Amino acid sequence: MSDEQRFVDLWNDFLEGELDGTRMAELQTLLAKDDALLKTAADTYQLHRLLGILSDEQNTGRDEFVQRTLGKLPVEQHAFVDGIMRRVAPECPRETNQVDRASRWGQYVVFASLLLLLAGIAWQQFGRKPSIAKITGLSGSVYWTGNDGQVEDDISVGMEVGGGTLEGAAPDSWAELTFLDGSKVTLSGKSMLTFSQQGQKELHLREGNITANVEPQPPNLPMLIHTRSAMLEVLGTRFNVEAELSSTMLNVNEGKVRIRKLNDNKAVEVVANHWVVASADRQLEPILVPDGVPRWRSQIELGPDGTFGKWIPADQGSAARLEAIPFVFSPPGKGNELVTVYVAALPVSQGERQPVVVRESSRFRVQGKRRKACQVFFGFQVNDAEGRFAGKFLGVLPLEPNATGKFECEIPLTQFGLDPSVELYKDQLPKTPDGLIVASCWCVTIDESAGLEINEAELIPEGMVP
Amino acid sequence: MSERNTEPEIEVEKAVERIRKGDVAAFEVIVRHFERPLRAWLATQSAPGVDVDDVAQRSFIAAYTRLDDYASGTNFGAWLFTIARYQLKTETTRIRRVADYQNRYAPDLLQQELDRRDSSLPAVQAERLECLKKCLEQMESRLRRYITWRYDEGIPLEEMAERSDRSIAAVKKQLWQLRRRLHECVESRLAEDGGVL
Numbered sequence: 001m002s003d004e005q006r007f008v009d010l011w012n013d014f015l016e017g018e019l020d021g022t023r024m025a026e027l028q029t030l031l032a033k034d035d036a037l038l039k040t041a042a043d044t045y046q047l048h049r050l051l052g053i054l055s056d057e058q059n060t061g062r063d064e065f066v067q068r069t070l071g072k073l074p075v076e077q078h079a080f081v082d083g084i085m086r087r088v089a090p091e092c093p094r095e096t097n098q099v100d101r102a103s104r105w106g107q108y109v110v111f112a113s114l115l116l117l118l119a120g121i122a123w124q125q126f127g128r129k130p131s132i133a134k135i136t137g138l139s140g141s142v143y144w145t146g147n148d149g150q151v152e153d154d155i156s157v158g159m160e161v162g163g164g165t166l167e168g169a170a171p172d173s174w175a176e177l178t179f180l181d182g183s184k185v186t187l188s189g190k191s192m193l194t195f196s197q198q199g200q201k202e203l204h205l206r207e208g209n210i211t212a213n214v215e216p217q218p219p220n221l222p223m224l225i226h227t228r229s230a231m232l233e234v235l236g237t238r239f240n241v242e243a244e245l246s247s248t249m250l251n252v253n254e255g256k257v258r259i260r261k262l263n264d265n266k267a268v269e270v271v272a273n274h275w276v277v278a279s280a281d282r283q284l285e286p287i288l289v290p291d292g293v294p295r296w297r298s299q300i301e302l303g304p305d306g307t308f309g310k311w312i313p314a315d316q317g318s319a320a321r322l323e324a325i326p327f328v329f330s331p332p333g334k335g336n337e338l339v340t341v342y343v344a345a346l347p348v349s350q351g352e353r354q355p356v357v358v359r360e361s362s363r364f365r366v367q368g369k370r371r372k373a374c375q376v377f378f379g380f381q382v383n384d385a386e387g388r389f390a391g392k393f394l395g396v397l398p399l400e401p402n403a404t405g406k407f408e409c410e411i412p413l414t415q416f417g418l419d420p421s422v423e424l425y426k427d428q429l430p431k432t433p434d435g436l437i438v439a440s441c442w443c444v445t446i447d448e449s450a451g452l453e454i455n456e457a458e459l460i461p462e463g464m465v466p
Numbered sequence: 467m468s469e470r471n472t473e474p475e476i477e478v479e480k481a482v483e484r485i486r487k488g489d490v491a492a493f494e495v496i497v498r499h500f501e502r503p504l505r506a507w508l509a510t511q512s513a514p515g516v517d518v519d520d521v522a523q524r525s526f527i528a529a530y531t532r533l534d535d536y537a538s539g540t541n542f543g544a545w546l547f548t549i550a551r552y553q554l555k556t557e558t559t560r561i562r563r564v565a566d567y568q569n570r571y572a573p574d575l576l577q578q579e580l581d582r583r584d585s586s587l588p589a590v591q592a593e594r595l596e597c598l599k600k601c602l603e604q605m606e607s608r609l610r611r612y613i614t615w616r617y618d619e620g621i622p623l624e625e626m627a628e629r630s631d632r633s634i635a636a637v638k639k640q641l642w643q644l645r646r647r648l649h650e651c652v653e654s655r656l657a658e659d660g661g662v663l
Contacts, residue, residue: 008639008642012638012642013638015641015645016638031575031576038575038576038579040646041575041576042576043649044642044645044646044649045510045576045580046509046510046591046594047648048645049509049510049512049518050509050510050594050598051613051616051648052509053505053506053509053518054598054599054602054617057502058618059618062501062502065497065501065505065519065522065523066494066497069501069522069526069527070493070494070497072523073527206517245515280620281620281621
């Protein structure tokens with residue numbers, strides 16, 4: 001096969017999103033040695049993207065984009081006051097000959113409220129942004145970007161924040177945000193959440209998972225949660241949301257949440273103990289949350305969805321695997337010191353998978369490979385039945401030196417301890433993971449040349465064999 | 467304001483003045499005028515994984531909040547595209563921070579080539595979009611259906627193969643040929659119309 005034919009094959013797969021890491025490297029090589037191929041690649045890529053724009057225009061219309069953009073403009077002071085005045089007007093009739101003391105007091109209260117609101121607006125416009133929430137829990141690598149655009153990685157519990165973006169950079173990242181009204185939103189794993197409060201709370205979950213416990217919101221000002229594929233309206237309830245590139249999964253624990261698919265505007269109310277997936281290619285139908293199962297086995301061969309690491313498909317003689325990739329972070333309280341670890345992580349009870357419940361008598365089995373003898377840590381995160389973060393546990397894989405580098409080992413739950421990164425919260429978190437739901441698990445080494453790869457991980461309940 | 471300004475450009479300048487006087491609704495004129503060229507330009511300049519609509523919205527909002535920085539009568543479009551260029555750069559940098567992004571989503575060389583093409587006039591991509599629409603209208607329906615399936619309906623290759631009673635490889639090849647053909651059609655139309663290339 002000529003280079004050109006091979007390029008066509010690879011480039012087609014790239015445009016279809018079907019190119020894996022190995023063939024991506026091959027494509028890079030072909031593009032590097034032939035400028036004409038690179039030009040063809042860029043031409044067809046740009047055409048492919050324009051076809052996407054035409055399709056968007058046909059499906060959603062240009063008006064929708066215009067309206068969504070206008071709806072995001074910052075509220076101006078005068079428009080804001082006008083809105084307030086329209087709301088209070090019915091309670092403050094202007095044409096009265098005899099104003100009684102009570103209504104006069106009512107006017108004073110409204111006037112005082114407006115002064116306070118204006119003072120708040122002036123504070124927002126001329127001073128530092130007032131806080132709308134506080135960071136009340138933190139673990140792993142989490143970045144904060146405020147409205148001034150400055151990215152901060154040295155954030156701490158108790159820090160008050162205005163609108164901005166919280167980003168969990170690693171599979172074990174976790175942050176809890178408490179709004180002034182007591183509503184709590186927890187971000188976990190590789191996630192990105194932008195939030196603001198201008199009249200109503202508005203969250204944009206670009207990717208990842210959040211769990212929310214929302215206090216009752218004013219009926220006309222529900223909390224809004226936007227993802228790439230759906231919009232949720234929340235008046236006060238408990239639920240989890242998981243956003244991927246093209247789908248959103250909502251799991252309601254208490255109350256109800258209204259979810260609307262962006263591609264066709266169809267909406268549905270999801271009630272307690274139900275979940276629904278919003279995506280362009282399926283019906284919006286809530287189903288009962290299935291019961292938890294005690295056993296789980298990774299399926300790395302099915303692809304890299306939800307994983308963290310370099311996914312390598314099966315090839316001759318080797319099963320599909322996940323290679324640990326470097327992750328650089330600054331440990332809390334260590335100033336500017338940077339630490340590099342090598343991580344491969346797998347989702348467990350995420351997406352539409354059944355919740356996996358861990359028992360004290362369970363054990364994990366891990367199969368993989370390392371190029372040299374080194375310590376390999378194994379950790380997992382658990383949530384409670386309502387999806388709230390409930391802790392992280394860490395152990396060391398009992399590996400024996402082996403000439404081939406391949407390993408397969410089991411580690412019982414009793415060998416795990418609380419992950420040091422959540423030590424601060426040990427009094428608030430369950431002492432053991434028994435009965436909790438495993439959200440994700442990961443392997444970590446600090447040895448650069450270890451070449452750690454994971455073929456399979458499994459959670460095995462007592463009395464069962466791998 | 468320059469005498470060469472076209473009618474839409476004059477409307478945009480008028481809208482800017484209205485916004486400055488407090489008429490927020492006038493910003494709609496600006497969004498309607500620029501959304502198509504801006505989204506088309508962003509789509510062709512950004513790496514896979516970048517949410518074009520999100521970057522476009524952020525560019526409009528940044529333009530709105532920084533409107534005092536714009537010198538009236540210069541070139542609002544150029545000013546807006548400069549903002550968008552920075553917004554896109556920020557987003558691309560953010561995505562690059564994800565460790566395995568390069569391996570999964572984009573060849574470096576493609577991004578370099580797109581950056582090189584960034585010097586062409588942004589409005590050209592809107593012209594390309596219009597030409598593409600016409601080229602698609604001209605295409606025989608038996609061929610156009612592949613584009614409809616792939617882009618409008620987003621159906622997987624397996625289903626396209628079933629619907630057309632062909633192999634997946636043949637469907638891929640067909641899509642490749644159609645993209646090449648559409649590219650040639652667009653470039654030829656642009657050349658005929660005297661478009662800037």
